[in-house]
Amino acid sequence: MTHIAKPRFTHPLLGTNALGLSRRDYEGSMSTLCAGCGHDSISAAIIQACAEMSMPPHMMAKLSGIGCSSKTPNYFLSKSHGFNSVHGRMPSIATGSNLANHELYYVGVSGDGDTASIGLGQFAHAVRRQVNMLYVVENNGTYGLTKGQLSATADVGMRSKTGEINPHDSIDLVSLALQLGASFVARGFSGDKEQLVPLIKAGFSHRGFALLDIISPCVTFNNHAESTKSFDYVREHNAMMNRPDFVPRREEITVSYEAGESRDVTLHDGGVVRLHKLAEDYDPADRVAALHHVQELQTKGEIPTGLIYVDAKAPDLHARMGTPPVPLNRLGEAELCPGSARLEAINSRLR
Amino acid sequence: MNPTDTANPDYYHRVVDCQWACPAHTPVPEYIRLIAARRYTDAYMVNWWSNVFPGILGRTCDRPCEPACRRDRIDDKPVAICRLKRVAADNRGDITPFLPRIPKEKNGRRIACVGAGPASLAVARDLMPLGYEVVVYDEADRAGGMMLSQIPAFRLPYEVLEDEVNYILDMGVEFRSNHYVGSLKSLLEHEDDYDAIFIGTGAPRGRELDIPGRQEAADHIHIGIDWLSSVAFEHTERIGRRVVVLGGGNTAMDCCRTARRLGGEQVDVVVRSGFDEMKASEWEIEEAMEEDIPIHNFLVPKEFLHEGGRLTGVRFDHVRREVDESGRRRLVPTGEERIFECDDVLVAIGQENAFPWIERDIGIEFGEWDMPVVDRVTFRTTHPKVFIGGDAAFGPENIIWAVAHAHEAAISIDRACRGEDLHDRPPDHVTLVSQKMGIHEWSYDNDIDHARRYIVPHADKEKALAERRMEVELGFDEDLGYKEAMRCLNCDVQTVFSESLCIECDACVDVCPTDCITFTENGEEADLRTRLMAPARNEEQALLVSDLLKTERVMVKDEDVCLHCGLCAERCPTSAWDMQKFLLDSAMAYEPEHGRGGGNGTGGERGNGHWQPPQRGLPPEAPSQPRQEHDHA
Numbered sequence: 001m002t003h004i005a006k007p008r009f010t011h012p013l014l015g016t017n018a019l020g021l022s023r024r025d026y027e028g029s030m031s032t033l034c035a036g037c038g039h040d041s042i043s044a045a046i047i048q049a050c051a052e053m054s055m056p057p058h059m060m061a062k063l064s065g066i067g068c069s070s071k072t073p074n075y076f077l078s079k080s081h082g083f084n085s086v087h088g089r090m091p092s093i094a095t096g097s098n099l100a101n102h103e104l105y106y107v108g109v110s111g112d113g114d115t116a117s118i119g120l121g122q123f124a125h126a127v128r129r130q131v132n133m134l135y136v137v138e139n140n141g142t143y144g145l146t147k148g149q150l151s152a153t154a155d156v157g158m159r160s161k162t163g164e165i166n167p168h169d170s171i172d173l174v175s176l177a178l179q180l181g182a183s184f185v186a187r188g189f190s191g192d193k194e195q196l197v198p199l200i201k202a203g204f205s206h207r208g209f210a211l212l213d214i215i216s217p218c219v220t221f222n223n224h225a226e227s228t229k230s231f232d233y234v235r236e237h238n239a240m241m242n243r244p245d246f247v248p249r250r251e252e253i254t255v256s257y258e259a260g261e262s263r264d265v266t267l268h269d270g271g272v273v274r275l276h277k278l279a280e281d282y283d284p285a286d287r288v289a290a291l292h293h294v295q296e297l298q299t300k301g302e303i304p305t306g307l308i309y310v311d312a313k314a315p316d317l318h319a320r321m322g323t324p325p326v327p328l329n330r331l332g333e334a335e336l337c338p339g340s341a342r343l344e345a346i347n348s349r350l351r
Numbered sequence: 352m353n354p355t356d357t358a359n360p361d362y363y364h365r366v367v368d369c370q371w372a373c374p375a376h377t378p379v380p381e382y383i384r385l386i387a388a389r390r391y392t393d394a395y396m397v398n399w400w401s402n403v404f405p406g407i408l409g410r411t412c413d414r415p416c417e418p419a420c421r422r423d424r425i426d427d428k429p430v431a432i433c434r435l436k437r438v439a440a441d442n443r444g445d446i447t448p449f450l451p452r453i454p455k456e457k458n459g460r461r462i463a464c465v466g467a468g469p470a471s472l473a474v475a476r477d478l479m480p481l482g483y484e485v486v487v488y489d490e491a492d493r494a495g496g497m498m499l500s501q502i503p504a505f506r507l508p509y510e511v512l513e514d515e516v517n518y519i520l521d522m523g524v525e526f527r528s529n530h531y532v533g534s535l536k537s538l539l540e541h542e543d544d545y546d547a548i549f550i551g552t553g554a555p556r557g558r559e560l561d562i563p564g565r566q567e568a569a570d571h572i573h574i575g576i577d578w579l580s581s582v583a584f585e586h587t588e589r590i591g592r593r594v595v596v597l598g599g600g601n602t603a604m605d606c607c608r609t610a611r612r613l614g615g616e617q618v619d620v621v622v623r624s625g626f627d628e629m630k631a632s633e634w635e636i637e638e639a640m641e642e643d644i645p646i647h648n649f650l651v652p653k654e655f656l657h658e659g660g661r662l663t664g665v666r667f668d669h670v671r672r673e674v675d676e677s678g679r680r681r682l683v684p685t686g687e688e689r690i691f692e693c694d695d696v697l698v699a700i701g702q703e704n705a706f707p708w709i710e711r712d713i714g715i716e717f718g719e720w721d722m723p724v725v726d727r728v729t730f731r732t733t734h735p736k737v738f739i740g741g742d743a744a745f746g747p748e749n750i751i752w753a754v755a756h757a758h759e760a761a762i763s764i765d766r767a768c769r770g771e772d773l774h775d776r777p778p779d780h781v782t783l784v785s786q787k788m789g790i791h792e793w794s795y796d797n798d799i800d801h802a803r804r805y806i807v808p809h810a811d812k813e814k815a816l817a818e819r820r821m822e823v824e825l826g827f828d829e830d831l832g833y834k835e836a837m838r839c840l841n842c843d844v845q846t847v848f849s850e851s852l853c854i855e856c857d858a859c860v861d862v863c864p865t866d867c868i869t870f871t872e873n874g875e876e877a878d879l880r881t882r883l884m885a886p887a888r889n890e891e892q893a894l895l896v897s898d899l900l901k902t903e904r905v906m907v908k909d910e911d912v913c914l915h916c917g918l919c920a921e922r923c924p925t926s927a928w929d930m931q932k933f934l935l936d937s938a939m940a941y942e943p944e945h946g947r948g949g950g951n952g953t954g955g956e957r958g959n960g961h962w963q964p965p966q967r968g969l970p971p972e973a974p975s976q977p978r979q980e981h982d983h984a
Contacts, residue, residue, distance in 0.1 A: 002791050002921045007799035007914050009425045011866040011885040024864075036856040036924025044861035191857060219856060219924040231854050235902060 038190030038216030069111030069138035088119025091126035106133035148221030183314035184210035207268035372419035374755035394439035409437030438832035458482035468496020470551030470741025473757030564655030575699030591694025598699035599629035803979035859919035
């Protein structure tokens with residue numbers, strides 16, 4: 001690990017955003033991950049996305065479980081809230097936090113172990129409940145922190161760096177999230193920030209559960225010639241379903257494209273994702289078609305990336321439960337105590 | 352763009368901005384690291400080989416290195432390179448064991464150097480170890496030239512000058528003092544049968560100001576450099592109470608400050624054009640103003656006023672600056688006049704070369720402005736045995752340029768004496784060595800210091816003005832020297848990229864604090880410069896461009912504001928980035944057998960077994976908080 005702190009000197013042309021913050025203000029401590037880890041690129045992408053969107057750091061919360069990926073919230077947004085939870089239990093913390101204060105932006109960072117193994121049950125319920133959060137899976141198909149065992153997202157038949165062949169089928173988090181009702185499903189690649197940064201921005205703008213599965217090669221244990229999650233393999237098999245551009249609500253859309261070449265999706269907060277290089281006849285608003293498309297590509301050994309499915313109008317957890325507009329953590333005794341007359345009415349209804 | 356040719360030494364040399372800017376190409380970061388390691392003698396020797404007069408230059412250099420310093424481009428101030436050089440000189444131990452051995456058996460060649468200034472002395476220094484017999488002539492009784500006669504003692508104590516002059520004279524140079532050479536012809540034809548003659552006579556004539564009253568009031572109007580010289584040799588000890596100094600160069604600054612010490616109570620500097628156009632170094636202007644010397648601008652001298660042969664003042668026309676369509680500036684009289692009453696005037700409006708002692712029929716061709724024609728590479732005149740360097744060659748410059756000329760002239764003289772082609776120049780010595788000592792461990796301190804430039808302590812003003820010889824700048828002590836040395840970014844430790852190892856993981860791009868690195872599609876330079884992580888607008892700074900990578904992209908690194916922190920190399924999983932120290936020692940006539948400075952400051956190829964890693968953090972017993980420079984409030 002690097003022993004020195006990142007110098008505070010910046011490029012003289014480094015600008016500031018609408019909040020007067022530079023990209024460097026969204027950084028965290030120096031990463032302690034292996035040099036070249038895909039996860040560090042994802043942290044950099046989150047930093048870039050937040051800086052460009054002028055996200056207020058004090059209105060953001062970063063949550064994670066256990067694993068290499070779950071260490072990364074320490075490496076970005078040092079001025080935001082954070083909670084590093086028990087292994088696989090980040091979805092519960094996110095659900096609880098979100099219920100208590102829906103005004104914060106939540107970003108959960110998890111890995112393939114934390115989400116697809118120990119935390120699979122928790123993950124499923126956070127999706128099902130439409131917790132309003134950006135759920136990032138830093139997916140490298142290996143348990144890096146315990147020295148490279150095959151994880152639940154490793155492809156069947158793949159040989160690990162130590163020669164072990166994976167006898168089990170892999171869990172595809174994209175398909176799972178589609179089935180469980182996620183209203184935003186995307187996949188990115190840590191080695192392609194041009195695609196990844198707009199996906200992160202769109203995820204923040206979406207209201208509801210946004211899954212962003214990011215293939216993030218493990219340079220130490222899963223970047224060998226036979227890996228299906230190496231830089232080279234992903235670059236060769238990347239079936240890019242679209243290249244998104246994100247336009248925040250405040251900015252006017254000026255560029256126009258030929259019909260069929262691109263498609264605009266307006267998100268909940270008014271931001272627009274413009275999808276370029278769309279696969280032919282592909283409709284990201286059709287859940288069944290999306291699932292079909294993903295399955296079809298994956299059967300051929302391809303890795304579909306891009307914004308795979310989005311339903312900007314789906315109700316989130318709070319909408320479904322009918323909670324009041326004021327966050328629950330700010331309700332006082334007066335609002336919370338219904339009074340004896342009201343209590344009597346409720347009780348009598350149950351008699 | 353084509354992949355950058357880093358095999359050409361100029362590429363990495365340019366990245367070391369200070370060394371590139373230095374006329375003598377002194378390896379600056381190299382000796383700064385040695386200072387941080389408190390190896391002052393080694394730091395001194397690195398300098399001595401390269402610039403010959405470290406103690407003198409550490410006080411008086413024009414410092415072309417400092418405006419070039421990378422720290423100046425990252426919203427900071429340059430490292431105080433010149434003052435650090437002085438730290439090495441002030442704290443050095445006995446250097447005699449490291450001086451070159453002078454052969455007892457001479458090679459039979461005799462060289463004459465005319466003038467005992469920096470150029471001639473440096474030529475002698477370079478040739479003596481090769482067995483030449485060198486004779487230096489000077490009209491003064493001591494050697495040093497303008498360093499002795501024109502630089503006031505409060506900037507350069509005589510002992511400092513004497514030490515460094517003697518290192519050279521003690522090599523066995525024959526110094527013929529009080530000997531004015533009045534004829535080059537006789538030197539060539541009659542005296543001592545010289546194989547080569549080097550002319551290092553400087554620019555000895557101060558420019559005259561021929562306006563009404565000049566003759567009548569001549570007793571109280573002095574030419575700046577002559578007056579400084581007469582002060583240095585103690586022929587002049589007083590000046591009038593009110594003094595006007597004409598001119599805005601460094602000589603004018605020396606004149607006005609000397610005048611303050613010789614009884615001038617009200618000393619005014621008056622310049623023709625704008626304050627911002629003054630030729631004097633910024634720090635010398637500041638120091639003059641510190642000594643209560645006002646500087647008046649846009650005043651053109653018109654007449655010396657006098658009464659009965661006594662100077663009473665100077666009359667000036669007030670002018671304003673106008674810029675015409677072609678961008679040329681003109682000074683236009685406003686019609687106003689100003690009169691400065693004064694007792695003495697010092698004229699410091701420029702210096703000129705003068706060669707009344709060179710006959711025009713001996714084969715030396717004279718060109719424009721009656722200057723001898725000199726080859727810019729070999730420093731030879733049109734006479735095969737006559738060479739010129741320093742201010743005498745191309746007009747007034749400074750000491751460090753004189754040294755740079757001298758190194759080249761010495762190479763030429765040596766080659767000429769051996770009958771070799773003068774244009775076949777020896778190459779510089781270049782090494783490029785990895786500084787990796789382990790995982791994320793480098794043999795240089797890559798932890799960037801954010802301290803601002805430290806302010807050098809000065810002597811008490813009242814005392815300094817009362818004693819002409821009292822040195823004003825006290826220099827950094829060891830502790831401040833260490834702190835200032837730690838500000839150096841080690842620009843000579845290069846970011847070396849190997850495309851064959853790169854897996855394009857972006858780790859270097861993500862970690863770079865100053866957004867220097869981009870992976871992108873190749874293009875023409877002008878286009879590429881706009882498409883980087885941060886636009887590369889400083890076109891004086893090169894782009895390092897790789898060959899095509901696996902994804903058909905190229906790696907482009909803008910050298911402009913790279914901190915050389917090595918984080919790209921630390922975060923690179925495949926060592927496609929490596930930090931390698933580039934050391935360039937300029938070619939000299941004599942190459943010292945045991946290297947130029949007893950160790951390289953970072954370990955590695957020139958180590959002498961005594962390497963100590965630079966200390967990290969504060970040294971013990973840190974005194975009270977030192978002062979740092981901040982942006983001008």
